[in-house]
Amino acid sequence: GAVVSQHPSWVICKSGTSVKIECRSLDFQATTMFWYRQFPKQSLMLMATSNEGSKATYEQGVEKDKFLINHASLTLSTLTVTSAHPEDSSFYICSARDLTLPSRYEQYFGPGTRLTVT
Amino acid sequence: AQTVTQSQPEMSVQEAETVTLSCTYDTSESNYYLFWYKQPPSRQMILVIRQEAYKQQNATENRFSVNFQKAAKSFSLKISDSQLGDTAMYFCALGNTGNQFYFGTGTSLTVIP
Numbered sequence: 506g507a508v509v510s511q512h513p514s515w516v517i518c519k520s521g522t523s524v525k526i527e528c529r530s531l532d533f534q535a536t537t538m539f540w541y542r543q544f545p546k547q548s549l550m551l552m553a554t555s556n557e558g559s560k561a562t563y564e565q566g567v568e569k570d571k572f573l574i575n576h577a578s579l580t581l582s583t584l585t586v587t588s589a590h591p592e593d594s595s596f597y598i599c600s601a602r603d604l605t606l607p608s609r610y611e612q613y614f615g616p617g618t619r620l621t622v623t
Numbered sequence: 624a625q626t627v628t629q630s631q632p633e634m635s636v637q638e639a640e641t642v643t644l645s646c647t648y649d650t651s652e653s654n655y656y657l658f659w660y661k662q663p664p665s666r667q668m669i670l671v672i673r674q675e676a677y678k679q680q681n682a683t684e685n686r687f688s689v690n691f692q693k694a695a696k697s698f699s700l701k702i703s704d705s706q707l708g709d710t711a712m713y714f715c716a717l718g719n720t721g722n723q724f725y726f727g728t729g730t731s732l733t734v735i736p
Contacts (some may be wrong), residue, residue, distance in 0.1 A: 510712060537722055543666075548726045602722075610656040610718035614668035617669060 506532050507515045509601050511615035516590055518622055526584045526618045528599030534579040535601035539612060540572075582607055589622040596620075626687045627717050629727035636705045637735050642731050643690075644700045645716030655719040657691065657698045662729075667673040671713070674698065705734045 508531040518524045528538060541549040553569075555561040557575035563569045571593075573585040578592050582601075584591055596619050600612040626649045636642035648657065654668055659671040674682045674691050683690050686703045715727040 509711075539722075539724075546712075546729075546731070549668075550727050551723065554722050579629070593641075597667065600724075608673070608699070610720075611673065612718065612724055613669070615659075616667045 506601065506609075507539075507613040508532055508614045509535075509599065509604075509615040511599055511618050513618060514616060515619040516621070518620070520566060520590055520622055521588055523585055524578050524589055524620065526586075526597055526599075526620075528582045528584070528601070528615050530601045533601075533603045533606065533613075535588045536579065536604045537602045538576055538582040539602070540574060540582075541598040541600065543617075545555070545596075552584075559570070571589045576590045587595060589620070591622045594620055594622045599604075624716055625652075625719065625723075625725045627725045627727040629656075629715055629730050630698065630704065631730045632728070633731045633733075635733040635735055636658045636702075638705055638707060640705055641701060641703045642705055643691075643712060644681065644702075644713055644715075646698045646700070646727055648696050648715070648717050648718060648725075650696075650697060650717060652719045655717060657689075659687070659689070659700045660714045660716060660717040661709075661711045662714065663708075669713075672700065675733050687704075707734050 508563045510529045512527045513519035540552045552567045553561040576582040598617045599615045628647045630686045653705045655676045661669045672684045690699045717725040
């Protein structure tokens with residue numbers, strides 16, 4: 506149980522275009538979803554937290570107009586990287602949490618999306 | 624403030640031997656969980672083990688066990704009978720009543736055949 510999927514697993518886009526990454530909780534309701542960015546050989550860096558039906562809360566230094574997050578349902582959150590540039594190339598990971606579960610402090614991670622901007 | 628510290632950037636162990644990864648943390652919360660995650664080359668985050676702070680008994684999962692020292696705010700991971708598939712980055716994480724996880728900087732473990 507508690508499976509999170511991400512799509513696509515990898516994407517290449519041209520500079521200036523936008524790309525959308527989907528994160529789905531497959532067998533539970535994700536009351537909260539998180540988006541992380543990870544550079545090679547580094548830890549996960551939290552970008553934003555979103556609760557279903559509410560605006561996302563962005564971490565300091567993360568451009569909310571560039572990284573648009575939508576958590577429209579209890580099973581789906583999307584991250585849209587707008588006007589992508591090569592420096593946005595990274596590994597993006599989503600995770601989800603269900604506060605109704607006994608393990609409510611646990612986050613369930615998606616497999617990640619590798620974004621390359623050319 | 625919540626912090627998680629992993630002081631060993633890289634470690635190696637011979638196959639079938641035992642290795643211990645260190646983690647210390649700081650939190651003012653009374654309710655929290657501690658986790659060890661494994662991130663193999665595929666980069667999928669895999670939960671290795673979790674520990675509820677209110678439980679004194681150390682968690683174990685097959686070859687993986689923790690030494691949870693609440694007063695010292697220490698949470699080390701012991702891997703017994705190391706296998707080649709254990710080669711990965713290992714992250715210690717703290718989760719509390721707030722929304723966030725706090726991750727350590729990770730330890731890269733290599734199991735040598």
